[in-house]
Amino acid sequence: MSLKKAYLLVILILVVDQLSKIYIKTNFELDEEVYVFDWFRIHFIENSGMAWGAEIPGAFGKLLLTSFRILAVGGIAYWLWDAVKKHASNYLIVAVALILAGAVGNILDSVFYGRIFNDSYGQVATLFSSEPYGQWFHGKVVDMFYFPIWEGNLPSWLPIWGGQHFTFFNAIFNVADVAISTGVGILIVFNxxxxxx
Structure with missing residues (x-):
């Protein structure tokens, strides 16, 4: 695969990712949910940008996380360029392009969203608001895809979790997360x- 095609894949994913996030942010209040099917919902949440909503406490922690992610994207971009120049397998090139697109997509939220949107608590946010909710590099990542495939109480005979309420699959994610997961999956399955x- 050529570098041009790899970058086109990255750009396509970025466009879809950002359009979906901007649509959700400007049409949903925080925690608003729409049922598509019982097992698929659009549920608007925001997070600090780490996997599973984990957080480094404080404003410095968020700045540190965003700065680290920008450096990591530089390394991934170099990996993509190097893979193409060395005529690596298309499996590797596509996987790295997907990971790069997903990482950049979530970084855009972290870098810009705090300055271009107002708050989503109890209201639909406005793009290019005169009252932004945060600072540069302190934006929150928009997530919306929710697939609670099964929800219920686990049997009481199960060790540790027996009798507790359980949801499979309870992660809420976005297009960028799908791209990263798919890229990593390709590297694992087609190693x-x-x-x-």
Whole structure:
């Protein structure tokens, strides 16, 4: 795959990711939910940008996280360029392009959203608001896809979690997260083909 095609894939994913996030942010209040099916919902949440909503406490922690992610994206971009120049497997090039697109998509939220949107608590946010909710590099990542495939109480005979309420699959994510997960999945499942050359 050429570098041009790899970058086109990255740009396409970024456009879809950002359009979906801007649509959700400007049409949903925080925690608003729409049922598409019982097992698929659009549920608007925001997080600090770490996996599973984990957080480094304080404003410095958020700045540190965003700065680290920008450096990591530089490394991933170099990996993509290097893979194309060395005529690596298309499995590797596509996987790295997906990971790069997803990482950049979530970084855009972290860097810009705090300055271009107002708050979503109890209201629909406005794009390019005169009263932004945060500072540069302190934005929150928009998530919306929720697939609670099964929800109920686990049997009491199960160790540790027996009798407790359980939801499978309770993560809420976005297009960028799907791209990253798919890229990592390709590297794991097609490991020999991706790194074979």
């Amino acid at each position: 020999k083909k991706a790194f074979g050359k």
